[in-house]
Amino acid sequence: MAAPFSWIRPEPHGVHIVPADVWIDPSRAVDTALVTHGHADHARGGHGTTVATPETLAIMELRYATREGATPVEYGETIRLKGGVDATYIPAGHVLGSAQILLEHAGERVVITGDYKRRADPTCPPFQVTSCDIFITEATFGLPLFTHPPIEDEMAKLLGRLEAHPDSCVLVGAYALGKAQRVIAELRAAGHKQPIYLHGAMEKMCRLYEEFGVDLGELRLVSDHEKDDMRGSIVVCPPSALNDRWSRRLPDPITAMASGWMRVRQRARQRNVELPLVISDHADWNELTRTIEEVNPHETWITHGREEALLRWHQLHQRRARALALVGYEDEDD
Amino acid sequence: MEKFAALIDALIYTRSRNEKLRLIAEYLRETPDPDRGWALAALTDGLDFKAVKSSTIRGLLKERVDPVLWSLSRDFVGDTAETAALLWPEALGEAGPPPTVSEAVNTLDGMTRATVMTELPRLLDRLDSAGRYALLKLATGGMRVGVSSRLAKVAFAQAFDVPVDDVEEYWHALEPPYADLFAWGAEGADPPDTENLPLFRPFMLAHPLEETVVDLADYAAEWKWDGIRVQLVHVAGETRVYSRSGDDISATFPEMVDALDVPAVLDGELLVRGAHQGGEAGGAASFNALQQRLGRKTVSKKMLSESPAFVRLYDVLMLEGEDLRSLPWEARRRRLEKLVPVLPESHFDLSQLVEARDFDHLAQIREGARNDAIEGLMLKRRDSQYVPGRKTGLWYKWKRDPLLIDCVLMYAQRGSGKRSSFYSDYTFGCWDGDPDEGAELLPVGKAYSGFTDAELKKLDKLVRQTTLNRFGPVREVERTLVFEVAFDSVHSSKRHKSGLAMRFPRIHRIRWDKPVHEADRLTALRALIRD
Numbered sequence: 036m037a038a039p040f041s042w043i044r045p046e047p048h049g050v051h052i053v054p055a056d057v058w059i060d061p062s063r064a065v066d067t068a069l070v071t072h073g074h075a076d077h078a079r080g081g082h083g084t085t086v087a088t089p090e091t092l093a094i095m096e097l098r099y100a101t102r103e104g105a106t107p108v109e110y111g112e113t114i115r116l117k118g119g120v121d122a123t124y125i126p127a128g129h130v131l132g133s134a135q136i137l138l139e140h141a142g143e144r145v146v147i148t149g150d151y152k153r154r155a156d157p158t159c160p161p162f163q164v165t166s167c168d169i170f171i172t173e174a175t176f177g178l179p180l181f182t183h184p185p186i187e188d189e190m191a192k193l194l195g196r197l198e199a200h201p202d203s204c205v206l207v208g209a210y211a212l213g214k215a216q217r218v219i220a221e222l223r224a225a226g227h228k229q230p231i232y233l234h235g236a237m238e239k240m241c242r243l244y245e246e247f248g249v250d251l252g253e254l255r256l257v258s259d260h261e262k263d264d265m266r267g268s269i270v271v272c273p274p275s276a277l278n279d280r281w282s283r284r285l286p287d288p289i290t291a292m293a294s295g296w297m298r299v300r301q302r303a304r305q306r307n308v309e310l311p312l313v314i315s316d317h318a319d320w321n322e323l324t325r326t327i328e329e330v331n332p333h334e335t336w337i338t339h340g341r342e343e344a345l346l347r348w349h350q351l352h353q354r355r356a357r358a359l360a361l362v363g364y365e366d367e368d369d
Numbered sequence: 370m371e372k373f374a375a376l377i378d379a380l381i382y383t384r385s386r387n388e389k390l391r392l393i394a395e396y397l398r399e400t401p402d403p404d405r406g407w408a409l410a411a412l413t414d415g416l417d418f419k420a421v422k423s424s425t426i427r428g429l430l431k432e433r434v435d436p437v438l439w440s441l442s443r444d445f446v447g448d449t450a451e452t453a454a455l456l457w458p459e460a461l462g463e464a465g466p467p468p469t470v471s472e473a474v475n476t477l478d479g480m481t482r483a484t485v486m487t488e489l490p491r492l493l494d495r496l497d498s499a500g501r502y503a504l505l506k507l508a509t510g511g512m513r514v515g516v517s518s519r520l521a522k523v524a525f526a527q528a529f530d531v532p533v534d535d536v537e538e539y540w541h542a543l544e545p546p547y548a549d550l551f552a553w554g555a556e557g558a559d560p561p562d563t564e565n566l567p568l569f570r571p572f573m574l575a576h577p578l579e580e581t582v583v584d585l586a587d588y589a590a591e592w593k594w595d596g597i598r599v600q601l602v603h604v605a606g607e608t609r610v611y612s613r614s615g616d617d618i619s620a621t622f623p624e625m626v627d628a629l630d631v632p633a634v635l636d637g638e639l640l641v642r643g644a645h646q647g648g649e650a651g652g653a654a655s656f657n658a659l660q661q662r663l664g665r666k667t668v669s670k671k672m673l674s675e676s677p678a679f680v681r682l683y684d685v686l687m688l689e690g691e692d693l694r695s696l697p698w699e700a701r702r703r704r705l706e707k708l709v710p711v712l713p714e715s716h717f718d719l720s721q722l723v724e725a726r727d728f729d730h731l732a733q734i735r736e737g738a739r740n741d742a743i744e745g746l747m748l749k750r751r752d753s754q755y756v757p758g759r760k761t762g763l764w765y766k767w768k769r770d771p772l773l774i775d776c777v778l779m780y781a782q783r784g785s786g787k788r789s790s791f792y793s794d795y796t797f798g799c800w801d802g803d804p805d806e807g808a809e810l811l812p813v814g815k816a817y818s819g820f821t822d823a824e825l826k827k828l829d830k831l832v833r834q835t836t837l838n839r840f841g842p843v844r845e846v847e848r849t850l851v852f853e854v855a856f857d858s859v860h861s862s863k864r865h866k867s868g869l870a871m872r873f874p875r876i877h878r879i880r881w882d883k884p885v886h887e888a889d890r891l892t893a894l895r896a897l898i899r900d
Binding site for chain 1: 378381382383384434435437438441442445446447448451452455456502513788789790
């Protein structure tokens with residue numbers, strides 16, 4: 036009999052499930068990939084077969100303009116892979132379609148989270164705690180200084196600023212997949228009924244969310260409107276457009292950014308942000324550590340982020356952990 | 370404290386100078402005394418609390434947070450006060466209402482090394498994260514909100530509609546919380562009595578000459594000396610030495626305090642004597658020699674005798690109670706020339722004018738300057754009044770061209786503040802022989818300026834991709850990149866393994882194209898020593 040867990044092997048370019056010869060979120064093209072969610076650093080194109088939720092597959096199709104090899108799996112559904120490996124997709128609460136993947140083989144259970152959060156999000160079902168032997172987690176915000184405030188507080192900050200500057204607009208930089216739609220949905224939940232203006236790069240993803248039943252209210256494109264139409268409005272764009280020439284067409288924009296990194300003042304200053312909104316689609320420090328306690332695995336593997344601090348936490352709490360040093364996962368804009 | 374904390378945060382996130390001015394002015398108008406005075410002092414780093422240092426904060430936090438997690442967090446944030454404000458555990462139960470700024474200042478001021486570890490936590494417990502940040506920044510200085518003391522003075526002038534030059538002048542006469550300044554500005558009281566106070570007068574500064582060519586009929590040339598610019602003030606039996614920023618550095622140079630007993634305000638370059646470091650015989654030594662004396666609060670007898678200071682005079686602002694600043698430079702110069710013989714020769718001399726036939730001749734003289742205490746030339750309009758700050762066309766500085774050498778990037782360290790996430794401080798080295806024969810690189814200097822933000826991003830990426838070793842915040846990298854480094858001079862140094870220390874090194878160009886074995890050898894750098 037093989038050594039325990041020898042069937043699952045972390046390699047620099049992804050986690051390899053040896054008997055099934057499939058890869059989880061590989062950063063280069065492979066024959067068969069199991070993809071946790073649609074962010075580009077996890078969902079690369081060019082795989083022979085891509086196994087993911089229908090939402091994630093739709094996002095990938097939007098991005099790579101092909102459905103070739105797309106194999107949908109619903110939340111809660113288990114598929115049998117080669118070599119006696121079962122894979123079950125479980126909500127991760129990160130973005131539309133995001134999933135943790137439970138892998139079972141020879142009586143051993145491994146959960147790989149992809150990216151996840153524990154806060155409620157009107158655009159996707161919540162994270163489910165799943166017991167396992169090995170818990171493979173992210174650690175994007177794995178430092179104790181990261182505690183995300185309630186999103187209601189951040190919405191109040193945003194709407195308060197808008198009210199105080201009725202002749203300007205507030206330009207919110209937000210990741211085009213997930214963060215942007217969550218911010219819009221939370222604005223609607225906070226009672227903001229006005230049209231919200233979008234950078235062109237946001238439009239298709241918002242429409243895709245709407246097709247999957249997420250209500251975003253009235254959305255307009257910046258390019259279809261005059262400067263004066265947008266006074267007193269919220270405009271959403273990708274973070275890269277915040278300080279771009281593009282924003283010159285806006286009426287006296289106040290630059291905001293929705294990101295967990297905004298917790299650190301100098302980070303916000305580096306991006307020339309005037310209104311930092313601490314909104315993240317990742318678990319904060321308390322949520323990371325609480326999740327590990329709830330899942331209570333035999334061992335934790337850490338894929339990416341601030342792994343040193345989370346390793347230290349495991350040491351302080353007499354838990355087993357290792358860092359995988361995977362390459363290619365980026366987190367700067369979240 | 371909440372209003373002050375809100376001001377600090379608003380200033381951090383505001384880019385526009387006008388908006389910063391508006392925010393400060395509004396705060397100064399709406400906040401009562403003495404809170405606004407303390408706040409103004411905090412913004413301009415005018416407060417100092419003996420018992421509260423960065424190390425105190427580290428100590429407090431390490432009692433509450435695992436030391437490893439603290440260090441990792443501090444390294445990520447790049448700022449001790451902010452890290453502490455974020456990591457401070459929220460108080461359990463009733464901690465009391467937030468303190469006012471004056472209560473915080475008085476409590477901080479009353480702390481001793483024995484009590485700070487119990488009293489500072491009590492203050493922190495009464496504040497939220499933003500309040501803790503403001504308090505810790507107020508306590509330890511270094512606000513980093515992009516507010517210079519000049520900007521704060523302009524804001525004061527705007528808030529109360531008074532002339533900024535008056536604010537600048539009275540400011541230095543007063544101690545925080547500046548009750549008399551506010552009484553004058555806000556309440557229309559008489560201006561503070563400054564006649565018998567040893568006040569700092571704002572310096573007149575120069576623009577770089579760059580491509581400008583001037584007519585020597587209109588401009589006089591004099592050497593620009595490589596020391597520190599100082600202002601000496603003697604009034605009513607008291608002498609002060611002020612640095613360029615208006616800091617009182619009298620305690621660092623007690624011999625200069627003793628040397629001046631004529632009622633005057635003088636502008637000059639502070640230097641130390643010694644021919645041993647490339648200076649003139651019996652005259653000024655290089656900046657390297659002066660460096661040993663900077664930043665000391667007390668000075669040993671040995672230091673006073675080995676590196677005695679003197680001031681080479683450039684200008685006279687006031688004499689025997691008469692304000693000369695509105696006279697043309699030529700008239701002030703004549704007064705200065707008459708004054709110098711009256712002053713003790715051991716501690717004062719006159720900065721000599723440089724005579725040249727024309728501008729080209731002057732350029733030749735500048736090229737030929739071999740004295741290491743010379744930083745370049747100054748060009749002063751003969752009819753220029755002494756006006757604060759940099760006014761176009763009056764004074765120019767024309768520095769010597771920097772020296773250049775090709776070095777190899779060896780280590781990188783994360784910056785702080787705005788650059789806290791970037792590897793922005795670079796240590797570089799030269800070869801100790803022929804690299805093809807197995808020579809090694811020895812570090813020769815460190816630089817953190819001279820590149821654009823876009824280049825910084827590229828450099829940061831390179832550091833992350835080519836890391837060989839990590840030592841805390843420092844990374845050792847593969848030897849792949851050549852920097853063309855500019856520097857003002859190079860000296861022998863026992864502190865460095867290479868035996869060399871550069872003065873003011875900065876990245877001149879990044880030689881992405883140049884193979885590392887073509888970088889310079891130590892012998893090339895050593896040849897540039899002028900000691």
